Amino acid sequence: MTAKRHTASSITDDALDALYENATEGWRRGDRWKERAQAAEAALERLTAWCDQLDASTRLLTHDPAAEHPVAANVRHQLAQPEESSTK
DSSP states (O other): OOOOOOOTTTOOHHHHHHHHHHHHHHHHHHHHHHHHHHHHHHHHHHHHHHHHHHHHHHHHHHTOTTOOOHHHHHHHHHHSOOOOOTTO
């Protein structure tokens, strides 16, 4: 069932307060999602920086400029976007 639609002349103070409260909660929820997304992005940046450090150490040890640490390679593989499949 659809909620009653108000016009400027039919809305009550209580209904207007409820609309504002609902909008405010939506903004708060959006802010929480944004904070979580920013924290996740920061964690991914730290993880990929650590992978770069592992690779640098591996290159020093092996004297191979193309060497890649196996853990770093696996982390990058796990973080990669799955390939799209046209069979779905």
